[in-house]
Amino acid sequence: MTSDLDCDLAIIGGGLAGGLIALAFAALRPDVRLLLVEQGERPGGNHLWSFFDGDVAPADRWLIDPLVAHRWPQGHAVRFPGHARDLATPYNSVTTVRLAVALERQLGDRLLTRATAEAVEPHAIRLTDGRKIAAGTVIDARGAANLSALRCGWQKFVGHALRCDGPHGIDRPVIMDATVDQVDGYRFVYLLPWDDHTLFIEDTYYSDTPDLDVPTIDNRIAAYAQARGWRGGVVHREQGVLPVVHGGDFDRYWPKDDPVARAGVRAGLFQPMTGYSLPDAVRFALWLVDQPLNDLPAVTRTYAAAHWRRGGYYRLLGKMLFGAAAPDQRWRIFARFYGLRADLIQRFYAGRSSLTDRMRILCGRPPVPIRDAMRTLWNPPA
Structure with missing residues (x-):
């Protein structure tokens, strides 16, 4: 069979990473004939991606800002037993609807939906419906790869958007x-207060297992809302499980002999301690447009391997969280962290902690038993 489609760059996966790459190329390299291949009816899936202002460089905001559906310039808050704090850093949320609309508008017929890849090669894709795509280069952005190569805890969540009968009274995230x-x-x-009457409520866990008991968590969300007098109907639902990586083997996750370029979580491009990928997805997309297309497999793996090395400190923190703290006492680590300077907290979420930041996070009175903490520290992460 001859190829049904051909392009210079084929991107598999229309989530955040693949979508941002497509938008960056459409804006900065319109000469490149690209095709975004998405298995769903629309790109983006069913997700909400949020970020602090400091997570994305001002010069790069043009790429992500059109996708922001909600922005809170007044900052955000945290609450712990005996400790609450307001922080001034503005907060933003990107929705899949905004991402889908932007991709549909910018790409037109270069967006191929309801298309599932059956076989992927460096220069070709075979779809389950028999069609073939011939490409100068293929980049795979379909989500996590071989997680058995990594040592993970899990951040898992269920979220409900509740349309309240009256004002909910929450003025910031x-x-x-x-x-x-x-x-x-x-x-x-x-x-997240989307408006005066609509509140997104997400129940989140840093857990030892990826199991997600959705009905039980649905009930906990309903009980939380009822206890605060919020009554109304659920207008949106989502759920997810993110790896919190505290060790593993990058060469097993992305073998050296794998000839296909990667992006996003499939390339390991996320903050290991939080699992958040948006800041890395923006940086990577804008870096990628300056690379030669014929060398993408090599350069993307080199980029991802350097990111893995830089993430060693965050993997160490994840190892302490899951290895040194009793599950019901893990909140103490975050409570202590949120007592530190606001600029340090901001750099942490952006994955850009300075050496001074790193020392400060680890110094002082430990929020976990010292013996367990030392045992974890003396067993360095892979």
């Missing part, structure tokens, strides 16, 4: 409300 019962690891509730 609450990034962590850890005053809730501690079950299944470190548990907190995440609140």
Whole structure:
């Protein structure tokens, strides 16, 4: 069979990483004939991606800002037993609807939906419906690869957007409300006020397992809302499980002999301690447009390997979280962290902690038993 489609660059996966690459190329390299291949009916899936202002460089904001559906310039808050704090850093949320609309508008017929890849090669894709795509280069952005190569804890969540019968009274995002019962690891509730009557409530866990008991968590969200007098109907739902990587073998995750370029979580491009990928997805997309297309497999793996090496400190913190702290006491680590300077907290989430930041996070009175902490520290992460 001859190829049904051909292009210079084929991107598999229309999530955040693949979508941002497509938008960056459409804006900066319109000469490149690209094709974005997405298995769903629309790109983006069903996700909400949020970020602090400091997570993305001002010069790069043009790429992500059109996708922002909600922005809170007044900052955000955290709550722990005996400790609450407001921080001034503005917060933003990107929705899949905004991402899908932008991709559909910018790409037109260069966006191929309901298309599942059956076989992927460096210069070709075979779809399950029999069609073939011939490409100068293929880049795979379909999500996580071989997670068995990594040592992971898990950040898992279920979120409901509740349309309240009356004003809910929340004026800024609450990034962590850890005053809730501690079950299944470190548990907190995440609140985003979309408008005066609509509140996104996400129940989140730093857990030892990726198991997600959605009905039980649905009930916990409903009980949380009812206890605060919020009544109404659920207008949106989402759920997810993110790896919190505290060790592993990058060469097993992305073998050296794999000839296909990668992007996003499939390339290991996320903050190991938080699992968040948006800052890295923006940086990578804008870096990629300056690379020669005929060398993408080699240069993307080199980029990802350097990111893995830089992430060693964050993997160490993840190892302490899951190895040194009792599950129902993990909240103490975050409570202590949120007592530190606001600029340090900002650099941490952006994955750009300075040497001084790193020392400060580890110094002082430990929030976990010193013997367990030292045992973890003396066993360096892979």
